[in-house]
Amino acid sequence: MDLQTGLALIASVIGVADYFKDINPLYCKKRAEMEVYMNIFKEHLTKHLEDIPEENRQSPKNSIIWPAFESSIFYLEDEEYREMFAKLIASACDNRKNINSHHYFLNIIKQLDPKDAIILKSFCNENSKQAITNICVKSKIGEGMTILTNHFFVLNKNTSSNPDAYSSCITNLKRLGIIEVSYLSKLVVSENYDIYEQHPVYLELKSFADKNGIAEIYLEKGIVDLTPLGKDFLKVCIE
Structure with a gap:
């Protein structure tokens, strides 16, 4: 999965709000908010990817970035989560981080409170x-x-x-x-x-x-x- 595919996945989930717009107008407001968060997430992720030297870029493992993109959908509202997911996905594309990467990191992010991240x-x-x-x-x-x-x-x-x-x-x-x-x-x-x-x-x-x-x-x-x-x-x- 590449960056655009992952972001398209997030956008498709956000688009589910369209099915509820006639039932509850608040869904439209929530969709607008999520689109803003997604754009911020995209900017952060793009920056982290661009910071990887060309010679250190690698094709990421689907076992890391697929679950990471899917999970990030539910955490985009908080800056701490956006940054952690963006860095996790970017690290999967950086061969310098292979020795430090672990599949368990995705589960850790999902079990952290934003205050936990601040302590770290x-x-x-x-x-x-x-x-x-x-x-x-x-x-x-x-x-x-x-x-x-x-x-x-x-x-x-x-x-x-x-x-x-x-x-x-x-x-x-x-x-x-x-x-x-x-x-x-x-x-x-x-x-x-x-x-x-x-x-x-x-x-x-x-x-x-x-x-x-x-x-x-x-x-x-x-x-x-x-x-x-x-x-x-x-x-x-x-x-």
């Missing part, structure tokens, strides 16, 4: 290993501890974010095998955790606990890192 982008700008924490509470009366916030991850040093904002994203990325999280070790440079220790929500919880004197709030420090699969996914679909 942060690994493009930072070292592969990043700081992560759990916010924990320990009673001063009994033994044991409880995790108040699991996988507390601050993105792009944004201290205004809710500690729970990316917990589910980290859990999902871990489930997909893209990242691994460990609290058995921590980053050597302690300053990497300053953003967590100075986070307003953590400071508020710690202040409240200190005033009451019955519990201790502390951070369990850890590391989040890309797996080999995650590094390949970034090279193909994110970078």
